[in-house]
Amino acid sequence: xxxTTDELVERARSLDKGSVARLISRFEDRRxxxxxxxxxxxxxxxxxxxxxxxxxxxxxxxxxxxKSTLLSRLTVDLLxxxxxxxxxxxxxxxxxxVSGGALLGxxxxxxxxxxxxxxxxxxxxxxxDLGGLGPSTFQVCRLLTRLxxxxxxxxxxxxxxxxxxxxxxxxxxxxxxxxGGDEVQFLKAGIIEVPDAFILNKCDxxxxxxSYHQLRxxxxxxxxxxxxxxxxxxxxxxxxxxxxxxxxxxxxxxDTIGGAGLREREPxxxxxxxxxxxGRHGVGVLRERxxxxxxxxxxxxxxxxxxxxxxxxVLRQP
Amino acid sequence: xxxxxxxxxHQILDSDGEPSxxxxxxxxxxxxxxxxxxxxxxxxxxxxxxxTGLSIAFDLPTQCGYDSDDAIARPEIGKxxxxxxxxxxxxxxxxxxxxxxxxxxxxxxGTAMWLLALYVGVARERGVELSELQGTxxxxxxxxxxxxGTYIYPPExxxxxxxxxxxxxxxxxxxxxASNICSYHLQxxxxxxxxxxxxxxxxxxxLLDLIKERGEFTDEQFERAVGRISFFVNAGIRFVExxxxxxxxxxxxxxYTRERFGVENEKYRRFRYGVQVNSLGLTEAQPxxxxxxxxxxxxxxxxxxxARARAVQLPAWxxxxxxxxxxxxxxxxxxxxxxxxxxxxLEYPDLFEGSVVVRSKVDELKRDAREEIxxxxxxxxxxxxxxxxYMKSALxxxxxxxxxxxxxxxxxxxxxxRWTEGLPSPLLGGEDGGIxxxxxxxxxxxxxxxxxxxAERDPERAAAAVExxxxxxxxxxxxxxxxxxxxLARVTTGEWAGALRExxxxxxxxxxVDGQQLSLAGDRVDALRERIGRLADQLGHRPRxxxxxxxxxxxxxxxxxxxxxARHVGFDVIYSGIRxxxxxxxxxxxxxxxxxxxxxxxxxxxxxxxxxxxxxxAAHGASDRIDVVVGGIIPPGDVEKLRGMGVQRVFxxxxxxxxxxxESIVDLVEARVEGAVAS
Ligand code: B12
Ligand SMILES: Nc1nc2c(ncn2[C@@H]2O[C@H](COP(=O)(O)OP(=O)(O)O)[C@@H](O)[C@H]2O)c(=O)[nH]1
Ligand SMILES: [Mg+2]
Numbered sequence: 001x002x003x004t005t006d007e008l009v010e011r012a013r014s015l016d017k018g019s020v021a022r023l024i025s026r027f028e029d030r031r032x033x034x035x036x037x038x039x040x041x042x043x044x045x046x047x048x049x050x051x052x053x054x055x056x057x058x059x060x061x062x063x064x065x066x067k068s069t070l071l072s073r074l075t076v077d078l079l080x081x082x083x084x085x086x087x088x089x090x091x092x093x094x095x096x097x098v099s100g101g102a103l104l105g106x107x108x109x110x111x112x113x114x115x116x117x118x119x120x121x122x123x124x125x126x127x128x129d130l131g132g133l134g135p136s137t138f139q140v141c142r143l144l145t146r147l148x149x150x151x152x153x154x155x156x157x158x159x160x161x162x163x164x165x166x167x168x169x170x171x172x173x174x175x176x177x178x179x180g181g182d183e184v185q186f187l188k189a190g191i192i193e194v195p196d197a198f199i200l201n202k203c204d205x206x207x208x209x210x211s212y213h214q215l216r217x218x219x220x221x222x223x224x225x226x227x228x229x230x231x232x233x234x235x236x237x238x239x240x241x242x243x244x245x246x247x248x249x250x251x252x253x254x255d256t257i258g259g260a261g262l263r264e265r266e267p268x269x270x271x272x273x274x275x276x277x278x279g280r281h282g283v284g285v286l287r288e289r290x291x292x293x294x295x296x297x298x299x300x301x302x303x304x305x306x307x308x309x310x311x312x313x314v315l316r317q318p
Numbered sequence: 319x320x321x322x323x324x325x326x327x328h329q330i331l332d333s334d335g336e337p338s339x340x341x342x343x344x345x346x347x348x349x350x351x352x353x354x355x356x357x358x359x360x361x362x363x364x365x366x367x368x369x370t371g372l373s374i375a376f377d378l379p380t381q382c383g384y385d386s387d388d389a390i391a392r393p394e395i396g397k398x399x400x401x402x403x404x405x406x407x408x409x410x411x412x413x414x415x416x417x418x419x420x421x422x423x424x425x426x427x428g429t430a431m432w433l434l435a436l437y438v439g440v441a442r443e444r445g446v447e448l449s450e451l452q453g454t455x456x457x458x459x460x461x462x463x464x465x466x467g468t469y470i471y472p473p474e475x476x477x478x479x480x481x482x483x484x485x486x487x488x489x490x491x492x493x494x495x496a497s498n499i500c501s502y503h504l505q506x507x508x509x510x511x512x513x514x515x516x517x518x519x520x521x522x523x524x525l526l527d528l529i530k531e532r533g534e535f536t537d538e539q540f541e542r543a544v545g546r547i548s549f550f551v552n553a554g555i556r557f558v559e560x561x562x563x564x565x566x567x568x569x570x571x572x573x574y575t576r577e578r579f580g581v582e583n584e585k586y587r588r589f590r591y592g593v594q595v596n597s598l599g600l601t602e603a604q605p606x607x608x609x610x611x612x613x614x615x616x617x618x619x620x621x622x623x624x625a626r627a628r629a630v631q632l633p634a635w636x637x638x639x640x641x642x643x644x645x646x647x648x649x650x651x652x653x654x655x656x657x658x659x660x661x662x663x664l665e666y667p668d669l670f671e672g673s674v675v676v677r678s679k680v681d682e683l684k685r686d687a688r689e690e691i692x693x694x695x696x697x698x699x700x701x702x703x704x705x706x707x708y709m710k711s712a713l714x715x716x717x718x719x720x721x722x723x724x725x726x727x728x729x730x731x732x733x734x735x736r737w738t739e740g741l742p743s744p745l746l747g748g749e750d751g752g753i754x755x756x757x758x759x760x761x762x763x764x765x766x767x768x769x770x771x772x773a774e775r776d777p778e779r780a781a782a783a784v785e786x787x788x789x790x791x792x793x794x795x796x797x798x799x800x801x802x803x804x805x806l807a808r809v810t811t812g813e814w815a816g817a818l819r820e821x822x823x824x825x826x827x828x829x830x831v832d833g834q835q836l837s838l839a840g841d842r843v844d845a846l847r848e849r850i851g852r853l854a855d856q857l858g859h860r861p862r863x864x865x866x867x868x869x870x871x872x873x874x875x876x877x878x879x880x881x882x883x884a885r886h887v888g889f890d891v892i893y894s895g896i897r898x899x900x901x902x903x904x905x906x907x908x909x910x911x912x913x914x915x916x917x918x919x920x921x922x923x924x925x926x927x928x929x930x931x932x933x934x935x936a937a938h939g940a941s942d943r944i945d946v947v948v949g950g951i952i953p954p955g956d957v958e959k960l961r962g963m964g965v966q967r968v969f970x971x972x973x974x975x976x977x978x979x980x981e982s983i984v985d986l987v988e989a990r991v992e993g994a995v996a997s
Contacts, residue, residue: 018938021911029858063832064706099847100860101885104910105832108894112902121909125860125890238472 005037009044012147015086015117020147024122027139030277032311038139039304045146052262054088054145055254057152058169060194065177066201067154068109069237075152076111077247078254079118085254086118088148090141092134092155095125102126106154120148132156133164135276138269141168142303145262150254166194167268171253173233175199176215178208192218197231199246204236266303267293273307278314285314330623330667339665342658343620344421344629347647348594350375350400352760354410354767357400360644361415369651371421372453373631374411375399376433378870378921381468382897383429383815386764390899393926394870396760398641399425403768403812405805408436409443418446422453423498423592423629428470430457430497431479431801432814438491439805448491454548454592457483457497460521463704463827464713465507466500467872467896470815473701475822477528479797484543485534486798498550498592499525505552506598507875508717511563511683514552516690517700517709519570522547523691524699526579544575545586551627553618554596555611559683560618562676564625566683567591592629593619598875602638602971604733605752606743609635613653620657623668630654635745638971640753640953641922707828714830714878721879722837725976734974753953756922768810775808783807784817791821829895831878836886842977843887849984850888856991860890862912863983866903867896868931871921876949880916883976884983900927904934907944913987920950928963945986949973 003019011019026037059067068091075087091106104123113119124134132155144151155165165172174195200212212234219229231249235242270293274282290296290313300306325331332338347364350357361372376399379391385403386395395401402408417440426433434455441451459476462469469476483496501509501518509517526544529535535543551567553560568589575587595615600608612632619627632654634646642650657663670676694703703709723729730736746752787800797818804814854860865881867874874896881893892910894902907915919927928948935941941964948960949969957968966986973979 017905017908018940018943021909025859025911031855031858034858095890096885099886099888100851100854101888102860102890103832103834103881103885104890104892105829105894107892107906108826108829112898112905114899114901114905123890123892123910 005040006044009041009048013045013048013050015120015147017117017120020088020120021122023143024140027143028124028134028136030136032308035304035307038142039302041143042146042304050146052142052145054148055150055171056141056145056169056262057150057250057253058155058165058172059152059175059199060155060165060172061175061199062177063156065175066237067175068106070175070199070201070235071152071154072110073237073240073243074247074250075119076113077243078150078250079113079116081247081251085150086120086148087150087152088120088122088144090122090124090137090144090151090153092124092126092132092137092153094129094156095127097129100127120144126155130156133168135273137164138168138265138272142262163194164272167265171196173197173199175201176211177202178205178211179214195230197233197249199233199235201235201237203234203241204239208234266297270297270303270306274310277311282314286310289313328666330665340623340626342664343627344371344592345369345651345654345658346371346373346423346592346629346631347651348373348375348425348631349642349647351377351398351641352396352400352757353763354400354402354407355413355763356757356760358411358413358415361411363644364647364651365415367648367651368655371423371629372415373423374425376424376426377401378468378872380433380811381426381428382870383432383470383811383819384870385768385810385812386761387768388812390870392761393923393930394921395764397756397922401760401764402433402436403764404771404808404810405436405439405443406771406808407767408440408805412440417441417444418450420453421629422451423456424454425456427456427459427462427466428468428476429811429815430455431483431797432805432811434483434487434494434496435798435801435805438802442802442806449493451491452493454495454498455483456500456550458500458521458550460524460700460704461500461503461517462872463825464517464710465503465874467874468870469825469827471818471822472825473704475818476825477525477701480525481529481532481534482796482798484529484546485532485796488535488539488543488546495546495548497525498548500550502550502552502594504713505554505596507713508598508720509713510716511554511559512686512690513712513716515563515566515570515683515687516694518549518551519567519574519687520691520694520703521700522549522571523574523578523695524701527699530579540579541581541583541586544579544581545583545588547590548628549589549591551591551593551619552596553593553615555599555615557614557618559679560615561622561625561670562679563683564591564619564627565622565670565676565680566687568625569680570684570687590628592631593627594631595619595633597633597637599731600633600635600637601731601734603738604740604743605636605639606745607733608633608637609649609653612650616653616657620663622670623666624671625668636752638951640755640951643750643752643754646754704827707830707832710828710830711832711834712830714834714882717875718834718836718879718882721974721976724974725838734972751954771808771810779807780804780809780813783809784813787814788817788821791818826895829874829878829893831881831893834882836882836976838883838886838976842981846887846977846980846984849988853984853987853991854888857913857987859911860888861914861984861987862890862892862910863914863916864903864907864910864912865891865893866898866906866915866917868898868900868903868917868919868927869921869923870897871919871923872896873918873920873950876920877916877918879976880918880949880979883980884916887977887980887984900930901934904931904938904940907935908938908940912944913990914945914947914983916947916949916983918949919952922951924948924950924952925956925959928960928965932964945990947983947986949979 008019093104095102102125126134172195233246274286297306300309329337378394380402384391386401487494487496499522501514571589572587575581581587632650634642634650697703783804790797790800881891884891945966947967948965
């Protein structure tokens with residue numbers, strides 16, 4: 001039980017399941033004193049020269065569009081494409097507003113590879129009934145991008161919670177299914193502006209061709225200022241059709257992007273954290289007294305210390 | 319004609335206009351266990367007692383397409399049915415039983431084509447004409463995805479297998495029911511009468527749509543194929559409504575086959591059905607009461623002549639304790655015989671003809687069912703309704719409502735939630751405690767048998783047969799003849815199913831638990847949520863539970879209800895459905911950094927599976943981080959054994975109060991947290 005941080009980090013670096021899992025729990029843990037533990041873990045990783053170079057891929061879309069099924073195939077393919085590649089999947093599901101509990105069911109679609117350390121799967125509760133990212137998804141990514149080459153995040157996309165994924169991921173794919181009534185809603189809700197690329201899944205279904213043309217057409221309307229229309233991949237997670245192109249696109253991103261951009265995203269997620277913890281009051285304090293998240297982070301040297309400092313500041317308020 | 323000779327309304331007349339009476343329905347007992355030899359003895363003794371048909375239970379590896387020596391099969395061999403690995407085993411199973419005189423019903427689905435091929439193999443090697451064979455392969459995969467769990471392939475391929483069996487049987491084995499559309503299992507998974515009617519009929523309609531679309535039949539053949547569709551239905555304790563449901567089934571089937579499929583011949587539109595009465599309502603508490611429940615339920619499907627079952631099989635009083643012992647089966651059999659042969663039931667025409675009450679109830683059921691059937695057909699039939707999870711969610715919702723009603727007392731179950739005080743049951747007093755125990759040597763024999771078959775067969779013939787099967791699967795031609803050749807070539811069950819797994823892939827259907835509510839409220843729920851909130855503060859995360867179904871067991875009700883309840887009180891719940899290996903369940907728990915694994919096992923293999931769970935936990939170094947609780951059909955003698963292995967809590971069907979169960983799990987997590995703080 002009483003493993004030291006260094007021991008845990010050491011084992012997590014070799015992707016030992018239990019150790020990675022327990023470190024993730026530390027990054028999910030929102031109790032104030034955990035910031036210190038996180039700083040310790042990050043310091044140990046930095047000390048070992050482990051940088052957050054993993055690429056973050058966001059996969060979003062309505063429930064049932066096939067995100068989990070797609071991910072189960074994509075991960076297996078990407079692992080066999082390059083036997084040094086490692087992938088973590090983070091699947092976020094909505095929580096009940098009544099009890100707070102969540103049913104985390106995305107594993108149902110995953111292929112289990114019990115002896116494969118290069119694939120790690122973790123579920124997360126969004127703590128909102130609309131889906132979107134959880135309050136600690138960003139935190140967990142700070143860890144996982146240091147341990148894995150690629151972090152894939154599955155989220156249910158309904159409405160504005162999608163802005164979060166845009167801020168977190170290096171590339172966002174929106175998964176749609178043919179001609180769902182939901183899909184039309186989706187496009188109307190402005191979601192069409194979020195993704196870098198579209199995946200029209202279930203193209204084994206007869207209605208998929210019509211949907212493809214419909215989607216193409218609405219793209220011009222919704223994103224008139226794009227220099228180039230974003231790509232639309234047509235896939236079937238059941239038959240495997242179209243996965244090659246999608247995988248080539250993914251591999252190109254994983255091999256070139258490298259997630260060095262997480263630092264730039266800290267201000268946004270710091271702001272979101274303040275909002276989660278203290279609501280409008282906290283956001284006000286951050287803006288008015290400290291000139292916003294970016295300034296606050298710059299003034300307090302590092303994310304963890306900034307969290308601790310901000311907590312103190314807010315609590316000191318009468 | 320003299321006055322006293324005039325036909326009277328209470329008389330049944332034969333074709334000569336003479337008063338007569340009906341022949342009884344087929345009386346069956348669902349059975350099979352341990353080994354082909356032991357089951358063969360059981361069948362012969364049941365036939366000697368006056369049973370008129372065979373109803374074969376297969377073990378789970380055979381049902382899921384694995385050989386007895388496959389690692390996944392080991393804990394389950396011979397537990398809940400007979401293991402059949404090859405034609406050699408099938409010969410043993412039917413030793414000295416004249417197949418040409420039998421009406422043989424096989425509860426087999428994912429591997430139905432294979433078992434039919436084996437039966438045909440027995441007939442061919444004995445020189446029996448196929449046209450003499452009579453019986454049924456259950457072969458309804460839709461209800462497997464929804465309720466029973468022994469599916470293998472994706473829906474589209476499963477339905478192709480079914481359709482090809484109809485195409486083969488129609489002229490080759492004209493008295494064979496290639497499949498049996500089942501609503502029985504749907505009720506066991508919580509379906510209301512309307513859902514039972516609608517889901518089963520939508521299933522049958524979708525199958526006929528497919529058969530028609532395939533275009534293998536002429537119109538005349540298609541009409542006969544419609545006539546081959548038979549049903550397997552449930553009869554619950556609300557026996558008046560159940561009787562009305564049976565009438566509604568008959569009328570609706572007549573209407574759909576006429577309207578949608580244009581079947582002219584009235585004979586082919588008849589709703590032919592067999593029954594097993596409800597077992598879900600049979601209790602572990604005061605188990606002797608179950609005898610009355612079984613009796614009452616049987617009335618629902620026998621009282622009305624127009625809606626009478628053609629075959630009936632009954633569970634036994636100790637249903638919730640273990641598999642029935644021979645005496646338990648005999649007791650149920652005797653009840654059927656008394657009803658059919660001592661009473662005057664079979665002497666009358668339909669007793670409810672003209673009843674205004676019955677008519678009105680039947681109409682209501684029909685109206686509601688039609689509405690639901692329209693909805694499913696509107697989605698494109700049962701395949702899309704399975705794939706989208708629509709039907710499964712509806713069943714989990716009904717089941718959750720049922721359990722909640724038992725918890726609140728709105729639904730009375732005598733001896734369980736009302737009148738629970740009682741004298742000890744003498745039925746439980748015997749040396750065996752009223753429980754069936756298996757002969758442990760079964761597993762060894764089954765493994766030896768499959769090894770012998772593989773050693774003695776012509777390897778080239780076997781390999782060629784498997785290749786031919788795969789070729790047919792790929793090119794779309796019928797797999798039936800290639801399967802028969804596989805049978806004759808002594809290909810094994812695992813090889814047959816494995817070949818098709820290679821071509822078709824495997825399938826995991828939706829779990830249906832997403833988004834389900836539980837209508838349980840009140841102080842205890844609030845208090846529990848508060849405790850879980852506090853735990854979340856102490857742990858740094860909401861307590862997480864992995865609800866797991868290890869092994870091949872398909873009983874999902876308990877796991878679903880527990881998953882829904884756990885979320886209801888505030889756990890984060892990881893539930894990935896049935897048929898996972900202990901390795902997979904432990905891996906989930908480790909990756910999710912779960913606090914508890916809750917395993918649900920009703921197939922009798924809890925000891926082996928629990929042992930494997932603990933081995934895996936140790937391998938991950940997680941034994942002291944994760945508590946294990948187990949629920950299901952756990953005989954009293956095994957509870958201590960499980961505790962000895964490290965299982966913290968054991969729950970059985972008598973633990974019906976969900977909040978009690980949840981409190982008990984929260985106690986556990988709290989104790990561990992406090993222990994950690996103290997140390
Ligand atoms: C319903 C039922 C079915 C349904 C299942 C529908 C479904 N989707 O679940 C159907 C009709 C499909 C079915 C099929 C079979 N069944 Co069945 N079935 C039953 C029955 C009647 C009730 C089980 C049930 O659902 N109860 C309701 C739920 C809510 O209760 P529960 O599971 O007991 O769970 C409660 C507690 O036990 C506990 N609990 C359970 N699990 C867990 C887990 C955790 C974490 C916790 C905390 C608590 C907990 O809490 C729950 C809430 O109260 C039982 C007999 C009986 N009356 O118990 C036989 C029974 C379990 N079946 C049996 C058999 C043999 C079969 C078959 C294998 C037959 C065959 N040879 O083909 C098939 C195949 C199924 C398969 N693929 O595995 C045997 C098992 C014998 C044994 N163990 O030795 C039984 C005991 C009947 C008998 N006497 O023969 N069955
Ligand atoms: N026909 C078809 N069905 C698919 C495809 N991808 C996923 N599905 C099915 O769609 C349902 C929902 O898939 P899931 O991956 O759970 O969706 P998610 O909610 O977006 O994660 C499941 O029944 C899948 O089998 C596909 O490409 N074609
Ligand atoms: Mg998903």
